[in-house]
Amino acid sequence: DTEVTQTPKHLVMGMTNKKSLKCEQHMGHRAMYWYKQKAKKPPELMFVYSYEKLSINESVPSRFSPECPNSSLLNLHLHALQPEDSALYLCASSSAGGGSPLHFGNGTRLTVT
Amino acid sequence: GEDVEQSLFLSVREGDSSVINCTYTDSSSTYLYWYKQEPGAGLQLLTYIFSNMDMKQDQRLTVLLNKKDKHLSLRIADTQTGDSAIYFCAATYNNAGNMLTFGGGTRLMVKP
Numbered sequence: 341d342t343e344v345t346q347t348p349k350h351l352v353m354g355m356t357n358k359k360s361l362k363c364e365q366h367m368g369h370r371a372m373y374w375y376k377q378k379a380k381k382p383p384e385l386m387f388v389y390s391y392e393k394l395s396i397n398e399s400v401p402s403r404f405s406p407e408c409p410n411s412s413l414l415n416l417h418l419h420a421l422q423p424e425d426s427a428l429y430l431c432a433s434s435s436a437g438g439g440s441p442l443h444f445g446n447g448t449r450l451t452v453t
Numbered sequence: 454g455e456d457v458e459q460s461l462f463l464s465v466r467e468g469d470s471s472v473i474n475c476t477y478t479d480s481s482s483t484y485l486y487w488y489k490q491e492p493g494a495g496l497q498l499l500t501y502i503f504s505n506m507d508m509k510q511d512q513r514l515t516v517l518l519n520k521k522d523k524h525l526s527l528r529i530a531d532t533q534t535g536d537s538a539i540y541f542c543a544a545t546y547n548n549a550g551n552m553l554t555f556g557g558g559t560r561l562m563v564k565p
Contacts, residue, residue, distance in 0.1 A: 430496065440551055444495040444498075449493075
């Protein structure tokens with residue numbers, strides 16, 4: 341069982357919908373991450389939060405909006421997505437120190453219709 | 454930037470050893486990781502090695518690091534059908550905090 345919990349497991353949304361992905365960890369980690377993974381590809385970094393502040397945005401389109409309400413929670417708000425945004429969205433967390441391994445959740449499988 | 458390469462596919466028989474290889478380009482890579490991904494699941498951290506180590510063993514898993522050749526390998530002893538998955542090598546380096554550069558993944562198929 342993973343110690344990073346993501347909800348929902350699956351999400352189908354239309355291009356005009358607004359939805360949110362949620363991630364929670366209780367390992368005391370102060371760094372949290374969003375990754376996007378397309379089929380048969382490695383994960384691609386989207387955002388990094390360190391001590392609840394956005395530290396890295398990998399040039400992600402504004403239709404993806406991250407939020408870190410507290411040290412245990414990470415959200416990804418979705419609006420006006422495109423079919424090519426369909427993917428597995430993975431949340432991860434780590435200690436803030438350099439080299440600390442990332443622990444991943446099981447992801448949310450997103451389908452945009 | 455860092456580039457991490459892996460072979461695409463490996464097939465072994467149950468009970469044999471599996472060796473999954475990875476090469477990286479940035480000699481300042483400080484931590485190297487192996488993750489396992491089963492179908493429909495997230496990435497499971499298997500093991501990791503610091504760049505000042507040559508080898509790390511953890512039960513059936515052995516990681517070997519050749520810094521001169523920038524080559525990392527993961528050996529799985531007594532491979533089981535439950536080991537069938539995609540294995541990702543990843544590297545991070547000093548000036549990138551915990552940002553990972555992933556290889557493309559190696560699909561391991563274990564035949565009974």
